[in-house]
Amino acid sequence: MLNEFTNHPQKILYPYNTYRAMCKEVYDGDTFTMLVDLGFYTYTNIRVRLQSVDTPEIRTKDPVEKIAGFAARDRVIELILNQPCVIITDKDTTSFDRWIAEVYYFGVDGVLVHLGQQLINEGFAEPFTK
Numbered sequence: 001m002l003n004e005f006t007n008h009p010q011k012i013l014y015p016y017n018t019y020r021a022m023c024k025e026v027y028d029g030d031t032f033t034m035l036v037d038l039g040f041y042t043y044t045n046i047r048v049r050l051q052s053v054d055t056p057e058i059r060t061k062d063p064v065e066k067i068a069g070f071a072a073r074d075r076v077i078e079l080i081l082n083q084p085c086v087i088i089t090d091k092d093t094t095s096f097d098r099w100i101a102e103v104y105y106f107g108v109d110g111v112l113v114h115l116g117q118q119l120i121n122e123g124f125a126e127p128f129t130k
Contacts, residue, residue, distance in 0.1 A: 021087045021103075023080040029055025029072030029124055031098060032080070034087060048087060049098040053116035054128035072124040079115065080105045086112060 025033035030050040037043055058069035080103070089101035104112040119125035 018086060018088050021085045023083060023085055026073055026077045026081055028058045028069055029076050029119065032076070032103070034085065036087065047098040048089075048101045048103065049096070050116050050119075050125075051089075051100045051102050052128055053119060053125045055119065055125045068124075072119065075119065075122065075124050076115070079118070085115075 020037040021034040023032050024035050024045065027033070027047075030053055032048050032050075033045055034048050035043055035045055055072040056065045056068035058066060058073060060066050060069065083105055085106075086104040087099075087101040088104075089099050103115040105115055107113040116125065120127060
């Protein structure tokens with residue numbers, strides 16, 4: 001980073017990075033592969049872990065949790081697979097080689113909808129705090 005930008009106010013006011021993205025794969029209710037526009041015609045695929053939300057696991061021996069996990073995954077597929085999204089992530093935060101991010105998708109009226117809150121509202125997820 002250039003020294004001129006070390007104390008730039010944007011770093012203080014907006015500590016997150018915002019990117020245009022397309023969801024290319026949904027692993028489960030809170031883990032996805034996103035094609036991310038980094039700017040300057042540069043794109044990359046990253047694994048994303050939905051921030052502050054926990055959905056049931058699909059790899060579990062508990063049959064009830066597994067069914068709920070597949071239901072959450074299927075709902076996420078309906079909402080964001082192959083759809084334009086916006087992700088907001090802290091550049092240094094990762095979990096199991098996944099970027100932790102807030103994910104937004106465009107609702108029917110074109111307004112951004114917070115995916116995690118939508119899943120909580122619909123009963124597919126619970127708030128997650130460390």
